[in-house]
Amino acid sequence: MKLFGGFGSPFTRRVGTTLRLYGLDHEHIPLRGSVPEELEQLQKFNPLGRVPALETDDGRAIVDSAAILDYLDQLVGPEKSLTPPSGDARTEVMNIIGISAGAVEKSISCYYEEGVNAKRPPEMVFRPWVDRMYEQTKEGVEALDGMVKGPWMIGDQLTQADVSMVCFWDFIAMHRPASAPALNCPNLSALSERANAMPEFSETRPG
Ligand SMILES: N[C@@H](CCC(=O)N[C@@H](CS)C(=O)NCC(=O)O)C(=O)O
Incomplete structure (x- = not known):
């Protein structure tokens, strides 16, 4: 998995922290939407050019920290999920x-x-x-x-x-x-x- 965005973004940071708490292997790529070349790279994963964005191991791009956290919760399952399932x-x-x-x-x-x-x-x-x-x-x-x-x-x-x-x-x-x-x-x-x-x-x- 690859997480795009710097931790100056609180939405990116909550994803980065959750990845660590779940012990999930990932690469962190601190792209900034404010730098034109980095924005171009970011837009490949998020058409809005915002952070965070996640590239999954099977090549999907997920946008918005809530959607990313939901994906990670499903990956680790209800026993380990930090969001109570019900x-x-x-x-x-x-x-x-x-x-x-x-x-x-x-x-x-x-x-x-x-x-x-x-x-x-x-x-x-x-x-x-x-x-x-x-x-x-x-x-x-x-x-x-x-x-x-x-x-x-x-x-x-x-x-x-x-x-x-x-x-x-x-x-x-x-x-x-x-x-x-x-x-x-x-x-x-x-x-x-x-x-x-x-x-x-x-x-x-x-x-
Ligand atoms: N609802 C989004 C909010 C993401 C967001 O606001 N990202 C900010 C950084 S904290 C951003 O990329 N802003 C630049 C822009 O919107 O152009 C999420 O939860 O991921």
Whole structure:
């Protein structure tokens, strides 16, 4: 298998971390869509030129981290899958991933609005919308902070809710400018610290 995309992308990182936790052999190719030659190569696997993308051992290209995780879960089977296959635990995990993915998507949108990675000239930024997105991220992660059962998101078992949450939280915390409303998430910080002590997380942690 080949995983395309750098771990600066939280969606790519959650796939890279899951591959490690499952002990699946793979090659990591950190292509960047922002570099024209790399974009061309990436588009062979993802017509959108986004990361992550996965090339399977039988030559299929899978796009979108949720679809890739679903593929990997099926590959390892229900006993080993980090996403509970059914029942309340599955609903809980999917719900946490839904909120945390929404929060990080808002954070990524802000990352493309202002700062060194901005795609828009500063005079074209519509301030009320950017401020609202900072608020949405804050509201999302603070709600998630209150949902941590401990030691992991849904209790004793590490699940995909933790993998996704930690990858998303680390991105949000790393890229939040000092001018944005501060985040009060002691439980998510502790969860991130616990997870990043594991090699599967620390090896994918962006510098
Ligand atoms: N829903 C997608 C989101 C992927 C995504 O947002 N990728 C970003 C990097 S974090 C990207 O490639 N952005 C460049 C672009 O959209 O052109 C997934 O889960 O894989």
